[in-house]
Amino acid sequence: MSSTTSTAPFSKAVVASMRRLYPEDLAEKAWDNTGLLLEAPFDPSRRQRNSVLLTVDLTKAVTDEAIERKASIIIAYHPIIFRGLKSITLANSQQQSLLRLAAAGISACPSQISPIPGLGDWLADIITGQTPPNPSHSQPTPSTKPTDDPFTQKRPTFQLQHYPSASQVNTALNLGVTKHTRAPIKPVDFPDRPGAGMGRIVRFAEAQPLAALIERVAAGVGNPKGFPIAIPQGKAVDEISVKSVGICAGSGGSLFAGLSGVDMLFTGELSHHEALAAIESGQSVVTLFHSNTERGFLHGVLRAQLLETVKEEWEKIRKEETGGDEEAMSDETVEVEVSERDRDPFGILVNEAWQ
CATH class of the missing domain: 3.40.1390.30 (NIF3 (NGG1p interacting factor 3)-like)
Structure with missing residues (x-):
């Protein structure tokens, strides 16, 4: 048997x-x-x-x-x-x-976990969070260029750093406290699941400085050493205000296709041409590498x-x-x-x- x-x-x-x-x-x-x-x-x-x-x-x-x-x-x-x-x-x-x-x-x-209130809303909570005054995790801003003549420097020493452990995220960010509304980019009609759908569009009651949103993103994922952003040519980060944000975990290109009327895109990754199209239309882009948004x-x-x-x-x-x-x-x-x-x-x- x-x-x-x-x-x-x-x-x-x-x-x-x-x-x-x-x-x-x-x-x-x-x-x-x-x-x-x-x-x-x-x-x-x-x-x-x-x-x-x-x-x-x-x-x-x-x-x-x-x-x-x-x-x-x-x-x-x-x-x-x-x-x-x-x-x-x-x-x-x-x-x-x-x-x-x-x-x-x-x-x-x-x-x-992406189509229902969950991952998209977690990212929306980050982008609408607030960092406390004088957070304990803050550090001096690294220099953006060597202080010595690059031609006389010794061979540089590089260190590969991955994003912090999941156990270190959200330690210095009050999630979702900035006044806003949110809705799915691609809604899904499902009983007893209000707000179900792919991605999120966040609209702030008052425009937010791009620099503040970058700070929130950094705090929300554990303050990594850096992440890619793209802004329109001729602009500086501290000159840009954001009233609305399109959000997609992972790779946002297909979900963002045809999305207009938002000032910023927040996702894990965009292709070269998708990012170019965004900044040419006046949008800013913040990416974290694919799985760091998840x-x-x-x-x-x-x-x-x-x-x-x-x-x-x-x-x-x-x-x-x-x-x-x-x-x-x-x-x-x-x-x-x-x-x-x-x-x-x-x-x-x-x-x-x-x-």
């Missing part, structure tokens, strides 16, 4: 929680992949912890981390499987991660949200399901952690002589 193969009971609770929080019907199915993507068989003899690991990208480093932590399931903002697979082999780095996770009994599921949300919002919901779903499963593994069903523990190894592939290369 063949043995029964099933999903870990705790993983079922996590998947049910994600579907409650972020219904799959709201996902942009034209370019996204929804639902449970890797369903690892449950083996009671080597049961994983009742732990969820949140990440933006499911990389080899995050796979190592999940295995070391003995997590039951990974929730990744970017689906690791986008298209149909004709084979799953160790030769492909992403497929290698999937095979290693399955062998370790760890499932994987995309998060689907990662802080995992720590700042999703972790607590998911922890509460999983506790409810796990308690329900423990009461309703009978005949399962007694040790697994008796474990009341629920943990939701954010990956410390997940990071955007791009960092800032800083010349130490300029600091």
Whole structure:
């Protein structure tokens, strides 16, 4: 008689929680992949912890981390499987991660957090926040050029710096306190989900200095060493005021296409020609590199949200399901952690002589 193969009971609770929080019907199915993507068989003899690991990208480093932590399931903002697979082999780095996770009994599921009030509103909260007077994190502004003659300098020493850990974001920013209105760029009509849709348009009651918005963005993502901005030629940052902002996590080009009547675009990345078109039309652009507009949300919002919901779903499963593994069903523990190894592939290369 063949043995029964099933999903870990705790993983079922996590998947049910994600579907409650972020219904799959709201996902942009034209370019996204929804639902449970890797369903690892449950083996009671080597049961994983009742732990969820949140990440933006499911990389080899995050796979190592999940295995070391003995997590039951990974929730990744970017689906690791986008298209149909004709084979799953160790030769492909992403497929290698999937095979290693399955062998370790760890499932994987995309998060689907962008279409509803959540990630877009978190970015809107940052852009409408306020930094406290004399914040403790403030530092002297780095020099923008070497003080010595560049032709007589020694060879510069560069240091590659990635954005701060998710645990360091939003520590010096009062979110969403500047008076404003907001609405989706691309609304989605969904029952009981007011404000659902892709992206956000923020309109301030009073125009805001671009320099202040840049300061808010920096504080909202942990004060990195720098990030790209684009402004119209002939203008200076301190001359520009902003009354409205178009916001999109990740890559905003397609969502911003045809968007007019906003003074600034705030996103993870834009192509060269998209940025040129924006500043030629008088807009300013602030970008953070793709996943840096997404990662802080995992720590700042999703972790607590998911922890509460999983506790409810796990308690329900423990009461309703009978005949399962007694040790697994008796474990009341629920943990939701954010990956410390997940990071955007791009960092800032800083010349130490300029600091």
